[in-house]
Amino acid sequence: MRADPLRIRPRRHPVIIALNVAMVLALVGAVSILFTNENFEWATVFQYLFSEQVLAGVVVTLWLTAISMFLGIVIGIVLAVMRLSPYAVFRYSAGVYIWFFRGVPVLVQLIFWFNLSSLFPTIDFGLPFMTPLFSLDANELITRTTAAILGLALCEAAYMAEIVRAGIESVGSGQSEAASALGMSPWLTFRRIVLPQATRVIIPPTGNELINLLKGTSLVSVLAISDLLYAVQTIYSQNFQTIPLLITATIWYLVITSVLNVIQSRIERHFAAGVIGRPGRTTPGMRRAKIEAVT
């Protein structure tokens, strides 16, 4: 190739070159340890990776995450709308909820819900100081599973409320003014105009929440629910292969979070319609092509 005195090339920093070499060496070292240190017991890791007990644990972890996140999002949206309400009664009750459930560690909440029957043997419905209209037995109502879902979902709702509120506030007031000027009701305005635009802002932190929640489900092992962590704990308490089985669980957690990351970026691209100048996202043209393909 001919030397071209006008061609501009990026400047090379010696420190960066040295760091690159160091990183490659570190990577080679790490990989070689994985293969040379026999304490990893890879055979055991893979023996249990697809075992019935572990797979059942994966399924429990997944549906516990799904149902808690779903409830968390729904309650979170309601709380966010309450926080932004013109009526103080809504604003304050949502504020107190968020203060409480965000302030108490999830682990404490889980154990608390599980032991609720010691505090309230029956759960009564009615007015204060009056004979209850009907009562439910707390021991029957709050099983291990409901305690786990309540603990995870109610806490998640508090975090989601703040995320959704930030998303709603990111949509300019001109949008709801234009919608109401067209005769759209507050609910229609929220559903069709504000929420879709807020969603774009809400999704990235919600992805973080989902991954946190997935990992957070491992806390329910204290309630002896056979999630992924509890499943491997049960196995290694019998065969004492603690490290290999924790690696089995680690692999599953990483696989699931990786899949969730891919799903998140797909959803982000979908809601970026109409926003241009953001690299790597759908341009309006791409969405148009999709619409044309449908019609």
Added chain:
Amino acid sequence: MTEPIISLTGVRKSFGNNEVLKGIDFEVAVGEVVCLIGPSGSGKSTLLRSINHLEKIDSGEIVVAGHQVGYELHRGYRREQSGKAIAAARRDVGMLFQHFNLFPHMTVLENIIEAPVRVAHRKRSEAIATARALLAQVGLDGKERAYPSELSGGQQQRVAIARALAMKPKVLLFDEPTSALDPEVVGEVLTVMRDLAAGGSTMIVVTHEMGFAREVADRVIFMADGAIVESGPPADLLGNPQHERTRTFLARILA
């Protein structure tokens, strides 16, 4: 004057201690084009927005097309109407904003048919046909599938006009529709507005475009400090203002 389609009686409004509307009375007849002019902070935008109940008022009465706007009599005092009644009253009034306020997550066509389909419950196919005709009217046929972010300011404001017209409003309110536009596209928006006026639309326009006011308005109202200082045909008000306040304002803006 024929039966007024808009009438305001004793409209007052304060932001804290600052009274921005000090008892406004005026009427607009069917087909009339009224331009509201005045220095910033004179209350003209607040007044315009109150006609659509985007701004709450403290006292007074606003009637559009025979409907009370925003408030109703209840046991001898006025209280705010239900959300449903407010939304219903707004359907008679089309509103255009300085910053267009198109819905950025919807295409041009989706922007225009949203309210006709979801609010007026028209058939989707009819709404689309109307939207196409309106886009042609504002000179934007072929832009149905564009997103607002792909359009110039002038094009966005013309889409906003088409969106407002799609609800077949009896009255159009323009809140400084050209103030946020680049100078070279102001003309295309004013042309559309001129055509609407010529077609018999009832319009109230808050504007700094004195040329438009002189040429198109039936009446110009000059506001200052929350009150109407004077009003009259554009030739009189702009050519031979009676009040000192009006003269200094016009001298400054036409200089």
